[in-house]
Amino acid sequence: MHRGPGSSDFYRMPNNANTSNPVSAASRPTVSVLMGSDSDLPKIKACLETLGELGIPFEAEVISAHRTPDRAHDFAKGAEARGIQVIIAAAGGAAHLAGVVASLTTLPVIGVPISSSALNGIDSLYAIVQMPPGVPVATVGVDASKNAAILAAQILATADPGLRSKLKAYKTRMAEAVREKSGKLKEGLGLK
Numbered sequence: 001m002h003r004g005p006g007s008s009d010f011y012r013m014p015n016n017a018n019t020s021n022p023v024s025a026a027s028r029p030t031v032s033v034l035m036g037s038d039s040d041l042p043k044i045k046a047c048l049e050t051l052g053e054l055g056i057p058f059e060a061e062v063i064s065a066h067r068t069p070d071r072a073h074d075f076a077k078g079a080e081a082r083g084i085q086v087i088i089a090a091a092g093g094a095a096h097l098a099g100v101v102a103s104l105t106t107l108p109v110i111g112v113p114i115s116s117s118a119l120n121g122i123d124s125l126y127a128i129v130q131m132p133p134g135v136p137v138a139t140v141g142v143d144a145s146k147n148a149a150i151l152a153a154q155i156l157a158t159a160d161p162g163l164r165s166k167l168k169a170y171k172t173r174m175a176e177a178v179r180e181k182s183g184k185l186k187e188g189l190g191l192k
């Protein structure tokens, strides 16, 4: 059974008042953000915020490859038909969610290793990154959920010139911020 974007177990981020490109509540999600547990949410917030800032409609859901394997299967099988174009899957520990989902869809899957266990994310990273040939998961760094959002945006931008412009503007702002920091640092060290 596929759960549609309007059903109660899907979470749609509300409009972000801080962004110049608010996500319309009526927009159909193109990115799905999965997390293995609600305890992962603090590490995923940067991903959700970045998607919102870029004006990308998204959905978010807790699905565990181990605790809810049937839901993981149903989600992966139904995502493409619902219009999802990129899947971000975050999990900690024995983090098999991204790999399981990737095995069931041809949509690009981005894995986010979460540092939620005693092994501080090394286990999650290894569980996600070493996929067998034929079933890739694009793995970002441990807890690097912002990068997952940017990579998802870059994938979508290959067919979306408007989004490409937003990403170019984002990179320009980032470079300006670094230049500013460098100036302040030199000033602080008396190297001007």
Ligand code: AIR
Binding pocket: 035, 036, 037, 038, 039, 040, 064, 065, 066, 067, 090, 091, 092, 093, 094, 095, 096, 114, 116
């Ligand atoms: N997890 C949940 N099902 C499978 C896995 N690998 C992960 C979650 C979370 C960690 O287990 O992604 O990072 C602990 O989950 P919880 O719910 O016990 O806090």
